[in-house]
Amino acid sequence: MGEMNPGRPFLADPPARLAERSLHLTAEKIRRYGALTGDPNPIHYDAGFAARTPYGKPIAHGTFTLNALWASVTATFGAQALAGMAADLRFTKAVIENDTVTARGELVARKPPTYRVFILDSGGLPVVEGRLSWPGITRVGP
């Protein structure tokens, strides 16, 4: 009974849930991420500007919140699982600065391995919803 997924044994028996990982989105971290991406949008940094928007306060970049998800996959399978992975994600709610988001995932298919994933804010509301899968993996295990 050989391994049918050489190089990716970690996906042969995917767990029912991904390990949860959280990210605290402080104003300083948002500012640093914004400097990294070169995003000048004041909605992320300027409290006065944000006060005049429906959010009321600065919000995190959507792609910044995704880092909780990459950490969740890494904690579950190891960093080598990220190569070859596909993600289909919707940003469903803005995340206010200084909130903490938590990534979760539940296995919904084994061939290919597919997880329904969420990133939740501290109130338990989804800020990101979608799926992660490994589309090249159609045969796992014996």
Added chain:
Amino acid sequence: MIEGLVTYERLVPGEAIGSVTLDVTPEDIADYREAVGGLDPEPPLSPGLAIAMMMRAYMRLMPRRPAGTIHASQKLSLGIPLAPSDRVTMVLRCAEKEQRKGRGWVRFETELRNQAGALVLGGEQWVVWAK
């Protein structure tokens, strides 16, 4: 690159917006790790950094976008991980646009490749374009 304010009307489905080449510097890696605060403890580099580089390239190719533009969804295909000192090139293309409930939605396609031409990141994003 699109000079000046990028309005919905200026975006043409099927047309390339441009490409930009970026170096992954030690400062980028340090900034990324500071931002995620210990969630990226070991090599290989997280796709989160590749996505940040993708967003940097996006900002450079369309530096003046209307305030209030919203990133609504993101598809990603992860290739080989970034490595320190990589030089990556991103190509950005407007793939599609449509009106939904009176708002302009734009789908972009992105591809980030390293100096060897290997795919690091393929992406597709829908953006609600502000007026």
